[in-house]
Amino acid sequence: GENVEQHPSTLSVQEGDSAVIKCTYSDSASNYFPWYKQELGKRPQLIIDIRSNVGEKKDQRIAVTLNKTAKHFSLHITETQPEDSAVYFCAASWGYKLSFGAGTTVTVRA
Amino acid sequence: GAGVSQSPSNKVTEKGKDVELRCDPISGHTALYWYRQSLGQGLEFLIYFQGNSAPDKSGLPSDRFSAERTGGSVSTLTIQRTQQEDSAVYLCASSSRSAEAFFGQGTRLTVV
Numbered sequence: 001g002e003n004v005e006q007h008p009s010t011l012s013v014q015e016g017d018s019a020v021i022k023c024t025y026s027d028s029a030s031n032y033f034p035w036y037k038q039e040l041g042k043r044p045q046l047i048i049d050i051r052s053n054v055g056e057k058k059d060q061r062i063a064v065t066l067n068k069t070a071k072h073f074s075l076h077i078t079e080t081q082p083e084d085s086a087v088y089f090c091a092a093s094w095g096y097k098l099s100f101g102a103g104t105t106v107t108v109r110a
Numbered sequence: 111g112a113g114v115s116q117s118p119s120n121k122v123t124e125k126g127k128d129v130e131l132r133c134d135p136i137s138g139h140t141a142l143y144w145y146r147q148s149l150g151q152g153l154e155f156l157i158y159f160q161g162n163s164a165p166d167k168s169g170l171p172s173d174r175f176s177a178e179r180t181g182g183s184v185s186t187l188t189i190q191r192t193q194q195e196d197s198a199v200y201l202c203a204s205s206s207r208s209a210e211a212f213f214g215q216g217t218r219l220t221v222v
Contacts, residue, residue, distance in 0.1 A: 043201065043213040043214065044153070044201075046210045089152070089153060091211075095207060096140070096141045096160045096207055097166065098203075098205065100145075100153045100155070101152075102152040103151075103152040103153070105150075
């Protein structure tokens with residue numbers, strides 16, 4: 001089955017700086033790559049996703065890049081703000097089943 | 111309903127008792143997942159249902175854990191003879207093919 005690895009496990013950034021989280025996947029057939037944000041005490045929610053026919057996607061301060069050859073994808077958050085502090089999960093799927101990474105705890109320092 | 115619904119929201123049970131957790135997915139979603147999340151930890155995969163296919167039970171931690179999904183809709187996760195290490199938040203999610211998974215609000219299980 002699909003195996004997704006996520007790095008780093010924790011990330012501390014100064015407010016206004018950028019944050020980058022990287023994930024690798026094992027199944028070359030995977031074609032859907034979502035990112036979820038989980039705030040403290042809340043459920044994970046989708047923040048952005050990308051499909052394998054696209055190399056990059058942006059939504060305001062967040063962007064995701066995909067390298068299918070290398071089987072890795074990354075989340076980029078620019079101009080970080082305190083409300084970006086949360087746990088972020090990447091995932092990959094082919095067909096139906098989503099496989100999640102272990103998560104990255106992002107802390108934005110004021 | 112508009113989203114994935116889980117019940118109960120909170121459950122406190124005595125060690126050794128059985129518990130049932132319920133998940134009502136979004137109508138039309140054929141995929142349903144159960145995850146366990148301990149405090150400050152990641153998403154531990156438990157079980158996955160897809161349509162009428164045999165479920166992927168590879169994440170169930172012991173034979174005390176079981177789950178079923180009736181009529182391709184509502185799912186119940188059962189934990190028998192609960193132990194203190196079973197204390198966690200149990201999250202359910204549903205999705206359609208190659209699309210966003212929507213999570214329920216979770217059931218916080220405390221075994222005392």
